[in-house]
Amino acid sequence: MASLSRLESEYRKQKRRRKMRRPWLIACAVLFAAAGTAAIIERDQLGWNHREASGVRAAAENSNTTEPVSTPSPAVTPVSKRPLTAGKLTLWTPQKVDADTIPVMFSFESASAQSLRVTLQVKKQGETDFRTATLKSGGELAVQAGKRMYSVAWDKAKDGVEAGSTFEIRLSVSSDGAEPLVQAIRNVKLQSREQVRNQVDRYVVNYGTWSNEQLEEARTHAQLAIVTAKNMTTEQIQTLRAGKDPADAADDVIVLGYISVGEDQRTDGFKDNIEAMKNDPRFTLDGSGPSVDPRPGAPYPNGGELAGSYSAAGKPTNKGFAPFYLNDNFVTDRVGAEGVPEFNPGFGSAFVNPGHPEWLKALEDMTFASDKVSGLKELLTPNFGAGFACDGLFLDTLDTAAPNSYTDASSYNVTEYEWTAKGTKELLQNIRQRYPDKLLLGNRGLFYYNADLPAFAYTLRGAVDFVLFESFRLDSRTDEWFNESFFNDNKYNYAQKLLAEADRSDGFRVLSLGYAEGPDGGAAKQALTDASGAAAPATLLEDVKETEQLGMVHYLTDAGLTIVNHFAAGHRLEPAAPTWGSTKTPSLYGKPYDGPREGIQQVAVRGKDVFVQWDVAHSSARPISYVLYAKEGTDFDKAKPIEEQGAKVIELSKDIPAAYAGAGDRTKRYPYESKVQGLEPGKSYYLVIRARNAVGQYEGNWKSLYVTVPK
Template sequence: MISKYLSRLQIISIILLLGLTAKQPMHAVGPLPGVDSSSKFIVYYGSVNNSTRQQLDDFDIVVVEPNNCQPNHIAYLQNQGVTVLGYISIGEDAGATALPGNGDGPVYYGNNGIEQVPNLPAGKQTASFYLDSQWNGSIYESDTDPDKNGVFGGFYVIPNDDWRWVINTQRIGGSPGLTGRTNFAGLAQIVGTRQSDSDTNKNNNFGFDGFFLDTIDTANAFDRVPGFYPWTAEEMKKTVEFIRNTYPSKIIMANRGLSFFNPEVASADYSLRAYDYRLTPYIEAVLFESYYLGSGTGATTVNPSFPDHKHNYAPKMMAEAEGADGFTVFCLDYQEARSNTLLDQAIDETIERNGWVEYIAPTLFLNTIGTYVLNYLNGSPPADTSAPQWDSSGSAGFVTADVPDRVGLQEIEVGPTPGEVTLRWDVATDQSRELRYNLYQSGPGGSVTWPDVIFEVGDGWAQNPENAFAHQATLGSLDAGTYTFWARAEDSLGNEDTNLEQLSVTLQEGAGITNANALITLDGNLSDWASLASFGTDPADVAGTGNQVDWLQAWMAHDANNLYLAYSNDGSVNFNWGFQLFLDTDNNVTTGFRGTSGNFPTGTEYMIQGYFLYAYTGSGTNWSWNFVGQLGRAWSNGSVELFLPRSWLGNPSVLNFFFDGDNNAYGFNVHDYYPDDVFSANHFFTYRF
């Protein structure tokens, strides 16, 4: 296993966060520049001496245990161009006995939140960061003793302010003000300036390039599994943030903490997600441990959790990694007693498919130097000539089979600003990262390419990846007309996929209006609407005394909860089903009611008839509706005001609609459409919230 303190997560996927080289004084948090799937990486807990350091200088990024090396060894490796990171545990205390501190611990999660375990016998008080709330198979038990890792013996901790002081202050050889911790290097000693490059005293500062933060998984949001404490997630995030802010020029490599990168993993017992305390803004990389090959002694087969790793956790982690504050992904697999065929398969899955930085350790103890991946990279690995492959971040729960890939563009939404659309897509994989996503557009003005578009997290993805998409970008200043868009993934070598998945959208002239928080009195008098933007006037163009529906002008307005509608009619309103509005709430002409001939300019999800709202339940061209509710209303002669909760329409961001005055309701076969050219020019109105 990668951690000296690992015991509990052989039943669940494990992640490790990593960082990379920063020879310059400062560097930006994010994916590591100059690091790709050809970079050579090792985690090594064995002794660093004059012999082993010459083997380690074959690698680009090295993780070592400060206790097993000297400052001059770190200097040697750095002078060979190697980035060297020092081990430190932040979720467990490896001391032989618990520190007394101020006697405010151990703690558990009680009725009042995090509090000291009650009724402690004399002599049981400890520092405030020790935990006493171990899951024993039936309850979270507090037995007055600090909880320990049953395999490696470390005390589980909540990394609060007191613990942050300890891990920053402790030193090999001891530190003033901190007794009982003389065998562990703290943050300040790990990255503090060396006395000289020839210093052999491990009691002095080492001058590492950064940190390997272990045991973050203490705070994983996994319920009722020994060794996990979801309620410590916020303090874990604060600790990683503290390290970033205290040592801004140093690299952070944080080991494990899978649920911090998966928005679907939640603790039901404590009503929280570790994802809500994201570590991504403070780190440079993530290491996925045992992704393909687990660490069991003598293991000969693929990790049984691999399907879940590949189809569930990895795509979500890659969505996080590709963000503006993303990271580089590293991987650690284990050789044990496995055949070279399985080792080659691990390389295929991690390096060639995912573009990760891979290391295969000989054994779980990490005390020997493995060269299988090193030899592969130093040989003649196949050139990457393949385009990225699309994946899906929509798998939920523990999965054993793949879900359909989300290829190319998945969704279009018209934005609140005129001429604005938001495009959404998911994740892709490739050997040659970082990936870029190119958007293509055809429509008014010809064809346009938006290369390497800047994107953000897709709306709703951080809440429910199963029903949302990882990435989105907004394009603006588009003229009215019908546009077709598609998205393609391109790797760092210029290999681009050629998918043909396209989506279309029609933007109206003026791209809609909005009237937010207008002061309106619902009394049938339209004078308070006069200052608001309307949808324009319609001529009194329906002749005949029996034709009672003849639209003249209409408005919409909204507040946080309601949609308001007003219109004027040429003649007194005698409400019945002939006063019709067809409402498109998802801006998708292919969904909802398209008319019995399939020629509507919009897809209609809802219809207003008179003052009744109906939801469409048919298949597109058949007449099938369910009653939703009655609209609030006030009218006088030919002036009408209506209102309804926005939630009845699903809280859309945009409405496309048109009016149909169907005088068949009064016995006359005359329609008054507003706008007039609904069918002749595919026109409709747009309202934005």
């Protein structure tokens, strides 16, 4: 790859650096704003209560069985029933991702109840009777004063409910022999993370508080929402998750909570008060930090290979701070001070090494009440801190590990921490292991997926379910809509390589984000929520087209990320047959590539096996798969449909060729390789590769290569 120019480096440095965190600076400090979106309804109707969740204590007894019941009522009939005083119950929507244990959350409030008896029932689609489900810790819960959010753990594996099946759940809550309150949700379906992510084609982002109108907009039009939990109550998050019809799981919304993994947001405000930071035990721990590049020969550029053998925890300096803080800017460029944690000058948070074990511990246990920042357990579970119970995480500040070549001493925001790429991958793998049923979305970090760059050795593919390509075309600047050179680099360089990685067997779904700012930002922002049918600015429509035709799920918003809308979803492209792209790095920065590389590119014989290689294709309906046609003896007749020519049809895997990664000439290097199955030894074939999109549309190239299979 051509070396980065200083202009490009400066742009990358400015643009990649946590742009989506701007609302943290401009939003009001709101602590769990009151939700006001739905009325409280008693008994068998749905109701919405508004209070943060806290811990749950459940008795060890478990008297549930898996025997079918013949009546729809799940309650044990007492001698006499009485209503729970002012009893209110809401059953919240379950997660979409399949797991052996499924948390079941509900809101409950009663002036008379001292303890609760909870029963969960399940009925598969097509069956007539409910079956009593197994609750891991029994169905007895203690009522706590002021507490409204509760949860039980359904042992789905024990009850034999298969992944992919559709079923209805019904929850009943009774107390002291009183008549139970009952709620139900239909069309519940648990699927793999891959299946869930590939169904997302509409999303929203809101970094601010949520009005009733915004909640309704998102519940009606979105399938996924990115939120800052500090600006919401637990009930608001659960209301958003429940979708338009809270009793129907088919329209549920996946909610991802914001978390910063490459910068410590707890340190906001300490940049100019280092002594106060040093007196806070959260920021000192064993005093072995800050840490620096541990590679032999460091600092950059004299350090060892990024993919070499070194400790992801870094090299300690023993200057009295926590070991996950960093001091490489000083060591490398003499920017800052020796032994002092380094801060992002634009956002005021200290850079961290995501791979240090102590940072994972800190991320786990942060709560908004004590840290003004929510951590993993508070965001993902119902029983810790505020218990937001989100469906997953929006992982920001992954760019801390950007290549050292992106900045130098003259840069506004110096970041010489490329060695932390190794630990960043380890962190995400640890989060994945601890929360296997949660969805992870990584913001940018495009260098992890670019085979030209050393960080490709630590690709986050396999650890994330989504990647966000922020500012693909429309940036947040107001003096111009977009910079053509930056856009060309995004479209013809980074996006090509990113989307090739997305479609692998352990890949991800790519979301894109544009900003309705620019020279006429007022009109553009108004168009996002204009229901009058007035013509939208052409540049917004072009932004949707440019992203959709590559197969990225697009969203448009304002610079503050607070306008909840469905403009991009309302202007989606109809699926069309794939078109070919190219992962060959453009010879000139900011210019288009030489042209697409369609169809089969290379065939090789290794021993007795035949291998084929090819490049990436694009369609608004991703993921893309690839099919090989092998015709014996004679070449293909372009005048006849390929299906009528007696060719073998072979599905191809999307493996990585050994020569794909690394710097240098990419002319003969391709992202995909597959061993060809089903060819007969000693026979000769003409081979054609065609791309197929997610709705079954094929492109129609005729490029063929010839091979004789060894005997």
